[in-house]
Amino acid sequence: xxxxxxxxxxxxxxxxxxxxxxxxxxxxxxxxxxxxxxxxxxxxxxxxxxxxxxxxxxxxxxxxxxxxxxxxxxxxxxxxxxxxxxxxxxxxxxxxxxxxxxxxxxxxxxxxxxxxxxxxxxxxxxxxxxxxxxxxxxxxxxxxxxxxxxxxxxxxxxxxxxxxxxxxxxxxxxxxxxxxxxxxxxxxxxxxxxxxxxxxxxxxxxxxxxxxxxxxxxxxxxxxxxxxxxxxxxxxxxxxxxxxxxxxxxxxxxxxxxxxxxxxxxxxxxxxxxxxxxxxxxxxxxxxxxxxxxxxxxxxxxxxxxxxxxxxxxxxxxxxxxxxxxxxxxxxxxxxxxxxxxxxxxxxxxxxxxxxxxxxxxxxxxxxxxxxxxxxxxxxxxxxxxxxxxxxxxxxxxxxxxxxxxxxxxxxxxxxxxxxxxxxxxxxxxxxxxxx
Numbered sequence: 031x032x033x034x035x036x037x038x039x040x041x042x043x044x045x046x047x048x049x050x051x052x053x054x055x056x057x058x059x060x061x062x063x064x065x066x067x068x069x070x071x072x073x074x075x076x077x078x079x080x081x082x083x084x085x086x087x088x089x090x091x092x093x094x095x096x097x098x099x100x101x102x103x104x105x106x107x108x109x110x111x112x113x114x115x116x117x118x119x120x121x122x123x124x125x126x127x128x129x130x131x132x133x134x135x136x137x138x139x140x141x142x143x144x145x146x147x148x149x150x151x152x153x154x155x156x157x158x159x160x161x162x163x164x165x166x167x168x169x170x171x172x173x174x175x176x177x178x179x180x181x182x183x184x185x186x187x188x189x190x191x192x193x194x195x196x197x198x199x200x201x202x203x204x205x206x207x208x209x210x211x212x213x214x215x216x217x218x219x220x221x222x223x224x225x226x227x228x229x230x231x232x233x234x235x236x237x238x239x240x241x242x243x244x245x246x247x248x249x250x251x252x253x254x255x256x257x258x259x260x261x262x263x264x265x266x267x268x269x270x271x272x273x274x275x276x277x278x279x280x281x282x283x284x285x286x287x288x289x290x291x292x293x294x295x296x297x298x299x300x301x302x303x304x305x306x307x308x309x310x311x312x313x314x315x316x317x318x319x320x321x322x323x324x325x326x327x328x329x330x331x332x333x334x335x336x337x338x339x340x341x342x343x344x345x346x347x348x349x350x351x352x353x354x355x356x357x358x359x360x361x362x363x364x365x366x367x368x369x370x371x372x373x374x375x376x377x378x379x380x381x382x383x384x385x386x387x388x389x390x391x392x393x394x395x396x397x398x399x400x401x402x403x404x405x406x407x408x409x410x411x412x413x414x415x416x417x418x419x420x421x422x423x424x425x426x427x428x429x430x431x432x433x434x435x436x437x438x439x440x441x442x443x444x445x446x447x448x449x450x451x452x453x454x455x456x457x458x459x460x461x462x463x464x465x466x
Contacts (some may be wrong), residue, residue, distance in 0.1 A: 041181030046219030050212035052186030064276040074409045082402025088151035088396035096387015117157040122210040124150030129202045163382030166369040167226035173234045184362035187302035196295035248385045256448040262392045267437035269400035278430045285343035300354030324359025325442045336431035353363040421422040
């Protein structure tokens, strides 16, 4: 069956919710650690432990939320949208609680932040999983699957740029209001987005529920396990510098605070600009090989960043541009590869929530490890925010640049060995072959 063309209007309606979700993600995963350390004086070791615990809990509930998502899809698309509306309201409330805490003092802040993080993470996960599953159900060939994800992630990058600018320009109270408005508009657009194909919707609810009832169903699929392994290696390589970037900019580069929005903004703008170019590459080389090129570009960029020091803020703008372009592949292509795996396994319209539950589990586990390991290890190495000690700054550089490079190289090798080479073998079935 020929898939309908995914138009720009359809892409904007489906991808619109990606904007507020990404708007929230930048403060939550990048700004929050630095904010609590510098503004409230929370020690790095305690902050790392809090983020590790909250993110691990968040990671482990994602497969359960994926199972819930499949049950909502089995009931009706209206049930999915209703649950999404409740999650959006909870997200806005949780964000306000995190960045505008009504308490002070390290102990009180830690307890308050823990509760607000659990609320925010849970709502964010449910909304993200159901939105991603909806997109995977739309189907299509490699290029169309890539286009669907690219619209979601491209509009998400617009949200990230807004999130990078809004706190400094508007302040956190106005930023919180802006997020709430964006969540409402994003949900409204999603409710008018293209629906999964009629034959997908007609899969009997009993069959959908039976598939969704198996929490471990996706992990029984070898193609999914191979892709997930690559995704996790690459993901933690990206999560570590995301956690440490502001520390690197402020202490290693000693860049003026006014440049911080420019660094983050350029990084995400270049990621957005690169998406159409990467999609052209996908039409010629396929999803997996194009992703490999992006990983190699990231390794080369971070290897160069390791040579920078105080006064090199202008050169770091180039690092932000190149690493942002590499980020474009990480955002659009793995999710499109996953949609193909779901289709090839015959699980389309049945278990997308379960797949994306485990997929988001991997994302959150990577974020938990990046904060829970990188921050305490830096503290053990003698690094504290604001230090000028050369040995401590060298430890920061190794954590920000060298460690991600090593992990990215492992991810590139795994991508070639586990995904690209098996697909190229004449006798091997394609990882992403759709059933006829």
